Every structure is written in C-alpha cells, then in structure tokens.
Amino acid sequence: MSDAHTSHTHQEQAALKLAKMAGQIESFFAHYPEEKAISSIAEHINKFWSKKMRQDFMAAYEKNQSALTDLVGKALPQIRH
C-alpha cells in the first residue's frame, strides 16, 4: 500500500518534472510564429527525450492538456509515442 503510494508520488513528480522541461522548451520557441513554435517543441522532444519519457509524459497529460502550458499542449499530437 505504502509502496504503491510512494511510486505514485514518484510518478507524479516525474510527470511534473517533464512538464517543467517541456515548459522550458516552449519558452525558447515561443517567439516564433505559433505553428513553427509548436512543431519545434515537438521536434525537440522527439529528438532528445527517450521513448519512455515521452510515453510517461503523454500518459500524464494527454487527457489533461490544460495542466500544460499553451504551446506544449498544442504540440502533444506531434509527439511520437
């Protein structure tokens, strides 16, 4: 029980960290026209995040896009998983 609880918090923390990283990526590309910014964010994540990181990220936010910053949310469909 407590194990499940800990791993849950870990998962949440891990997801939050990924969202923070994605948000940082957005802050770099945010100055480009929206379409380019979105594709650049997705491209960056596809290029540098491991498959599991991307899967964890999608699992945490695919149905909860509002928890993400605007452009990251919009980039989700372009992220490979």
Add this chain to the structure above:
Amino acid sequence: MSLIKEIDYGTPIRISETMVTLTIDGQSVTVPKGTSVMAAAMSLGTKIPKLCATDSLEPFGSCRLCLVEIEGRRGTPASCTTPAEAGMVVHTQNDRLATLRKGVMELYISDHPLDCLTCSANGDCELQDMAGAVGLREVRYGYDGHNHLHDVKDTSNPYFTYDPSKCIVCNRCVRACEEVQGTFALTITGRGFESRVKPGPTDFFGSECVSCGACVQACPTATLMENSVIAMGQAEHSKITTCAYCGVGCSFKAEMQGDRLVRMVPYKDGKANEGHSCVKGRFAWGYATHSDRKTKPMIRKSITDPWQEVTWEEAIGYAASEFKRIQAKYGYESVGAITSSRCTNEEVFVVQKLVRAGFGNNNVDTCARVCHSPTGYGLSTAFGTSAGTQDFKSVVKADVILVIGANPTDGHPVFASRMKKRLREGAKLIVADPRRIDLVKSAHIKADYHLPLRPGTNVALINALSHVIVTEGLLDENYVRERCDLQDFEIWARFIADPKNSPEETEQFTGVPAADVRAAARLYATGGNGAIYYGLGVTEHSQGSTMVMGMANLAMLTGNIGRDGVGVNPLRGQNNVQGSCDMGSFPHELSGYRHISDDATRNIFESLWGVKLDDEPGLRIPNMLDAAVGGNFKGIYVQGEDIAQSDPNVQHVTAGLAAMECVVIQDLFLNETAKYGHVFLPGASFLEKDGTFTNAERRINRVRQVMAPLSGKHEWQITCELAQALGYEMSYTHPSEIMDEIARLTPTFSGVSYQRLDELGSIQWPCNEKAPQGTPLMHIDRFVRGKGKFMITDYVPTEERAGPRFPLLLTTGRILSQYNVGAQTRRTENSRWHQEDVLEIHPFDAESRGIKTGDLVSVASRAGDISLHAEITDRVQPGVVYTTFHHAVTGANVITTDNSDWATNCPEYKVTAVEVRRTNHYSQWQERNNEEDKIMRRIATDHVEAAE
C-alpha cells in the same frame, strides 16, 4: 628509444612573405625576413655558441657568446640580435671569434661552482656544453675572488629548486616568465656582480609565481631545476604524449628512466601549447602512482559490505551477470553507462559501443552533459557543427577579445598565456563575468571593459550587445547577406531591435551600466577581428544553449566567423570533452553528431557491428538518475567519472545511485561514486595509455603509453571483455584498430589514423578526402550547415532567484592548481596552493552577517547545506558568493540544484540562491559523509588468495 630533443634555433622563427638570402660560412641560406643570423645559421645546422638566447624568447644580447663576423661591418655583432639581410656574408668561426668566446666563458666560469660531477644538470647543461664548444681549458681569473658559491637555495616551491650559486644571470627565466607565461613574477635585483634573480621580496612559493615551469625550462644551468631531476638524475628516453588535465591539450615529452617518469617537459612542436605548460600538466602527475590507487578488481553484493578483491574474470563476470539479470527483470532500458571526458577517444568509443550493441539501448551519456552540452546544441544549430571555430593560434590575429564566463588564467592557463601575449601587444579586452577574474587586471593587462553581470543574466547581456550593434547600424551587412539565412536574420533583427533588449532596459536584470554595454558593443563591432572565448559560465545555466546561440548571433552579425583572429570558441573543461562528444557519447547521436533516428547512419553501424540498433534516443545523466529514483533504472557502468561529487544536487545523485542494483565503477581511485559501487574495475592513468585526446581546437593528439597499466589491463580491453561477457563479441588488439573503426564510421574522421597522426603530429577534424591535413579554421567560405542561422534568444530569467529566504546568489568555479573534483590534483603537492574550498563573500554581505575572513560559515540552498570557511573579498560583487568544488569533503554540489538548461539538461551550477551565516559546526550532510567515507570504502582483508 632515445631522448627527444627539439632543435633550438636560438631566436623565434619569424613568419614573413619576404625571404632574404645570405651566406653563412660559405653556404647560402634563404630565410624569412626578420630571422636572426643565429637562427639562419641553425637552419643550416650550424650551432653558434650561445647562452642567453633560446628560441622561445626574444633575443636579449647579453652574454656575447654568439659573436660573429659580417663582411663589411665593423666589430663582432651578436648573431642573436642581428637580423639576417640579403647578401650578408657571415663567418661564425675563426681564431678571433674563438678567443673572444673563450674570454666570455672564462668570466662566467670564474664565478661558477665547478661541481659538474655532482650537479643535477650534469648531462643537460648549456653552460657545460658551451664550455666544451668553445674549448675552455683554463680559467685565468681564479675562484678566490668575490663569488656567489655559498648563496642559499630556495626550496619553497614543491616542484623545483632555485640555486642562485649556479645562476649566470642570462635573464632567460625572467624573460620566460614575462614573455611566455605573462606573470612577471621574476626580476633581476642588484647591479653588476651583485645582480641575482628574485621572485620579488619573498620566496618562490610566497610570490606571484604560478609554478608553470617556464623559467625552469628556459634556465640553461642547474639554477632552476625540477626536484624530480635533482632526486633521480637525467632521463634516458622520452615519448611525446598529451596532458590529461584541461581542454588545452598540451603536448609533453614524458622523460623516463626505464618505466619511471622523471619529468614532463612541454613539447615545443606541440601545436596546442608550443612548448609551454601549466603547473598541472608540468608537475602534478604524482597521483598516477599515488598509494590511493586501486589496482585490483573488487566486488561486493551490497554497498554496506566491505569490498572484496577478486580476479578480473570474477569481477567482469559478476558485472555482466548482474546487468543481464537486471535487464531480464526490469527491461532492456533499465541499464546504461556514462563515458568520461578524461578517457581517450578509443576508450570512450568502446563504452558507447558496448551500450548500443551490448545493452541494446542508447542509454549512454557523458560528463560533457554537465559542462558543454549546450555548446554542442547551440553551435550546431547556428553553424551546423558542435565545435569551436578556430585553432588556439588564431588568437594572435584577434583585435578585440571577448571573454565570457571563462577564467582562462585558472582554467586554461596555457591558452591564457597566449591570449595575454596578444593583449600585451595591444588587442582590446572585454570581460563579462560576475567576478573580477585575474584577466580583468593583472601584470600588464587591463580589460577595457569589465561587465560584472549578475549570475543568470548572460542572455540579457548578449542580447543587449547585439541590440546596440543592430540599432546603431554597426553590423556587417555584406557578411550577413552573403553568409546567413536572411529570413531567419530578419525575424531575429526585429526581435533584437525591440527596446526591451536595449542596454538601458536590460540593466535592471544584469546590473551592468548601460553605457558600458554600449561602449563594449561598439568596440566589439568596430575594433577589427572580434574573437569570443567562453566557458562554463555560459553553458551551465537554464539558458545555456540560448546563450551559445546568442554569441553565435553576435559573431555572425559582425562578420566574425570564418577567418583567423575571430570565432566563437568554447574553452573545454576536461582534456577530452570535445572527443568524448565526437565519439557518440550522447544518447541521441552516433559518432560525428548524427542522430540515432537516421536510418542511413544506423545502417552503416549495424552492418559493421552486426547488430540491430535501437532507433530511439536514450536517457541523459539527469534522466537516468530521475529514473533510478523512480525505480526504473537499475544498473550503470561509470567510466572514470565521479558523479557523486561533480554533479549537482548530490543528494539526488546519491539517492539515484543507492536505488540501483549494480553500479560498476572504472576508475583510478575509490572515488565518491564508488561508495555506491558494487563492482570496481581499476582504470589506468594517462601514462599507462595508448590512444588519442581531442582538445578544444578539435585537435586530435596522441597519448602514448610510457608505463604498463598498474592493473595489468588497458581500459579499452576491460570494456571489450565486459561486452564479451554480456554476449557481444568485441575485440581489438591495439587502440589504433579502434581509431580505424571510428574513421570508417565517421565522415569527419575518415582521414584519421595513428599513422597519419604520427606523420602530422596532430590533426584537427574534419579530416577526410576534402581536408586530408585536417581543418584548423571552420566555416571559411560557408557554414557547415550552409547558411548561418540566427536564432531568437529571448531572455527568460531562471527560476532560481534570490529572495527573502535565500538572498544571495552562489556561483562556482575552478582555480589553477586544482582540477575539477580534485581526484588527481588533491593527490599531488598542488594542494599546497589550495588546501580547501573557501567561500568568497563581499565585505558588504559579510559585515551585515558578522562574518570575518576565516570564519566557518554555513551556506544553505533549497537543495541542502554545507559549511566552509569564508574569505572576504571584493572580487565578487555584493549579493554574489563564490566557491570552488575541488574537495569532496566540502560537498559544494550538495547545495547546487537540479535546475537545468532547457535544451540539454546541462545543470545550472552557476546560479544557486543561498543564505550564508556564521556557524560553529559542519553540516549534517558533511558529518554523515565523513562517516560514510569510512564505512562505504572498507576493503576486506581476506581477499583474492582466500577467495581462490
């Protein structure tokens, strides 16, 4: 094998387009204009006797031993100070000259102790040689007059001794310190007979001397002599190899007696250093044979058990079986490796091959992750390649030097000496650094502008510099039009011209007066060749990659890429940072910076390696540690790295390591990370290695083995055996075969081989059909990516901000005598210069906290706290504190956080919000670490024999 002796031309080799032809002793010779008669003679193989001249120094003309006769000229001019001229007819030997020279030698010898037989220079003494060369047989003046024979030796420096009784006052040491090193520590005091060399009013250790060894090397007698030579005598053979410390990559002659190292002498033909060195490479090699070295493989089941010495087969077999067990239980992605920038290209290459082919994933990363990964990302985005643009020599053509977030005199001392030489010749200097580093003001150097920005505001500053250039119309329009992508440029130009990027607006973030920023921008844009040199003060930020692109923007904007004297130049921290990145150590790319998802590239590797490769990027170091804490990453192979000391937020790192089931350490010592290890594989020092290092100029230098590996195995061999035990066949008979494989797989290395390296001395990549000699300067006519790419670099303040709880900003750095985590230098006499990490704090911040120099203070951040001693100095600005991270016991990285660069996850070491207060005890972490040091490093005494 014999001793390698470079030719000494007596005076520097001049470069000139105009050649002059003269006759020396009846032979005709053609030399570049400006060459001395002495050097011209030497180019014919004619050695004119000399004492005060040597070709690393400008001629001085004091000893009068090098007299010659020149037809049509009166007297006997000194050949070292006389330039060769067209049509000159020179005689170097005749009776008159011989008599004059004998007379000179007699005078020297009359005040010289003639104890050649017991002298440390015996066999390597120019005075002795010259006495022989001029045929000195008697000394008429006698030795009973006034003399210096009983002068007291200065033994204060741990590495060399000054024996004034043997000094001939040739001034070579003084000039070496000035011209080569640029420290100006030595002077000649007294006049005439009384004159003697002095390191100021104190002894060598207490003086300005930085122990570079240039004076020792320049001294023609036993006056300045390495203590190791005094103790051991002269070497009998030598090999050329490369320093294993910083990214300058100096070439050295390792001078040996059998397999005992006598001394390291900088190699004159080494292109990175041209005969100069710093205290680390020259003297701090004692760690290689230090008693702390562990030379036997060891294993243990649990990190609380003592280590057990075992055979190689057992250790490697155990590691392999653990990795296999873990992969079977937790999945193939649950293990990975970290390669080391201190290891050779060949050693790094085989580790990443083991991961990709043996583990079957791409979980390989390198310590460059935590230093220069933003350089890779930023420069490849802007220019198309992950490397500096110039060779070091290029600095002699620079007119304005912009140093950002680097402290070359401490971190890259030999390059700093070159840079300082250029600055003394009149180049302008802009320093952007929160701290007043030595370059801002030191002997004969003064920065034209010091921009003391607040930590974390680099991007605001670089944008402001570009803003001034764009809005004041100082840009190089032709260059931008011809060389850069115009669409990107236009978008960027609109962004940068926005008043929010002006110096006046950004001053609120940077703290740098707008007027200074404007003036510095104008100077950089209009002062001639502008060269940028930068270090970890640029990269180790949450906007590290943005800043690298910001500098690339600035350089392209002013046309400062693609020729000598300009460029964007990363000063790499460790000896092989460039190489370890080139070798495919990053989880997303194969050697030569090709993305792992690229099918064509992967196919080439797959067909040579005979395995299918994963096409997905693997985990980076911070991701591995996060995954470990989360329970998904269970095994790691760490090659020559000490992440438990060097990586940020140490408690997170150690939590990750403690959560793993198999941690394999390959190192010289039981380092901090080894406390969490299960398998210890003893590594080899650079003296025991054959291979190559690639320095910050992309220069591939040979590392040559001078003694057998103490552990009995080469490091690449260990890795291959581990791969074999994992079930992947990997074997080589010599590291040259590994380089051949690298060349076959990597287009930028296709022309590189050991044979070619031996022929050329060193090679700067790319080296291939298009550039068979290598490539000193990049992007000459076009950028590697085609058109240069301007990127928008908006300033985004880091989340790490000073506030009420943590009101000060901590930034970290290195000092000259210690090297990174100190594993090597702490085990040498270098520690006499730096025994502990101290906290630099401004008088204002100290006073308001009641802190005095020497007080123990606690430094706390949101990540943790440590205690160390304070040093009050106005080198740092109010609101900023600074420390080094050389001593494991300090635990500087306990307080750094896990903030990181947006693009690469390179940690933000350079900005941590902290509070400092007086304390009377060490921190809990430090106390605990002290205890763990003892427990987690125990070695069982009932080792191998019992086990066998």
